[in-house]
Amino acid sequence: MNTIRAAATASTLVLALALAGCSDATKKEFGIEANPPDAFQVGTQPPLSLPPELGQLPAPNPGEPRPQAADAAADGADILAPGGSTAPAAATPGEQALLQQSGPTPPAGIRATVNQSALIASKPPGFVSSLMGSGPAPAPIVNAPAEQQRLQENEALGQPVTAGATPQQTDEKPGLLHRFLNIF
Structure with a gap:
């Protein structure tokens, strides 16, 4: 009987540790983390209405x-532009010139790409990542004295400043496991 209780306790601890390490989507799915509705998609439901004859009800179509x-999006557009047209007005010649000087049109979905990159960069490494030392690599830092020396040598030799590799240093610290293995 004690072995069954010990196995149940051990499996509960393992399950709790596994759930604690789940991704944000999994945490929301299991209800560990709040999953609030999108504030821009919340709308009021229309009141229930009863048809004149119950036999005239249309057949339901699931989904x-x-x-x-x-x-909600159409209601918001109607509030912002009561005329019903949300199409932008024709750009003035000054606006067109400004847009032409601003450069090429950014690729579609660039905002999502930038937001995803910022999320990854700002997320602290997890326990296992810090233990293994395999978190996201920190941005390289230019070694200023070595870079100054490289630029002076290029100038003395008459080479362009782009010749040669830029010396860099990193503040990356090895994880606990790497430090332990380096002892041997």
């Missing part, structure tokens, strides 16, 4: 939106 339901 389709309710026929009387309003779209």
Whole structure:
């Protein structure tokens, strides 16, 4: 009986540790982390209505939106532009010139890419990553004295400043496991 209780306790601890290390999406799925609704998509539900005759009810189609339901995005667009047109007005010649001077059009989805990169860069390494020393690599830092010496040598030799590699240093610290293995 004690072995069953010990196995149950051990499996509960293992499960708790496994859930603690889950990704944010998994934590939201299991209800460990809050999953609030999108504030821009929250709308009011229309009141229930009863048709004149109950025999005239349309057949339900699963997965389709309710026929009387309003779209929150469309309601917001109607509030911002009561005329019904949310299309931008024609750009003035000054606006067109400014847009041409600003450079090429950014690729589609650039905002999502930048946000994802910022999220990855700002996320602290987890326990296992810090233990292994395998977290995201820190940005390289230019070794200023060595770079100054390289630039002076290039100038003395008449070479362009782009000749040669830029000396860099990193503040990367090895993980606990790497330090332990380096003892041997």
